[in-house]
Amino acid sequence: MKITILNQNFTLHPYGALFWHEKSCLFISDVHLGKVSHFRKFGAAVPKQAVHRNYVMLDEVIQTFQPFEICFLGDLxxxxxxxxxxxxxxxVAKTPAKITLITGNHDIIAPEKFEALHIELHEEILTEGFLLTHHPEEKEGHYNFCGHIHPAVKLKGFGRQHLKLPCFYKTDKQLILPAFGEFTGTYVLTPQPEDEVFVLADQQVIKV
Incomplete structure (x- = not known):
């Protein structure tokens, strides 16, 4: 699914990543690496393969776009x-792209560990009229790309059928990315008439 914001071109990927064509930059939010091992440590019955699934997804989306830069929008x-x-x-050692991390509330690992891997850390980035953050924010004159919410919407089917799907949630000032991680929850939002919602379903991005 391709969209245009501020005369810049972006592609929405079914895994929840966003690719900025003019800058060859791939945005990914809320991967939550280490969560599976964290929960397994305390006895949760989480399958080990969920750990490797995150890396399989990362590799697939990078292979698709071959970005110059990967920008994680928090909670890596x-x-x-x-x-x-x-x-x-x-x-990281086998990934040729430059890696940047906008720190989120879960990113508590010492900055020195990331810096040793040549990963740049920022609280926010302002570039080309865009504001890159983890938490949703507003800044006059800038369009915000963010994560944190793990957005989803509920769709009604025939009868009493309901389906909850993760989504890209777009307003006139903001685009909230879905959580990329394999083992993450979602938060259901109620779209306003002027908002745009792009759900992730069956390896597709579908505007609803």
Whole structure:
């Protein structure tokens, strides 16, 4: 699904990533790496393969767009260091793109660990009329790309059928990206008439 914002061209990917064509920049939000190991440590019955699924998805979307830069919009890691950090180090080592992290509320790992991997950390970035943040924010004269919410919408079917689907949630001032991570929840939003919603379903991005 292709959209245009501020005369710039973007593609919405079914995994929840957003590609900025003019800048060859891939935006990804709320991967929550390490969450599976964190929950398994405390006895939650979470399958181990969920750990590797995140990296499979990352590799697939990077192969699709081959970006010059990857910008994570916060909550890249779910909690403190655990054994998944080594997997992340290995993934960074084989990823040719420049990596930037807009720090989120879950990003509590020491900045030095990211800097050692040549990952730039920022609280926010202003570029080309866009405001890049983790939490949804507003700044006069800028369009906000953000995450944090894990947006979803409920769709009604025939009878009493209801379906909850993650989505890109677009307003006139903001685009909230869905959570990219395999093991993340969602928060249902109620669209206003002027808002645009792009749901992720069956490996497609569908405007509803």
């Amino acid at each position: 890691f779910h909690s403190s260091l655990n054994k998944e950090w080594l997997l992340f180090e290995n993934w």
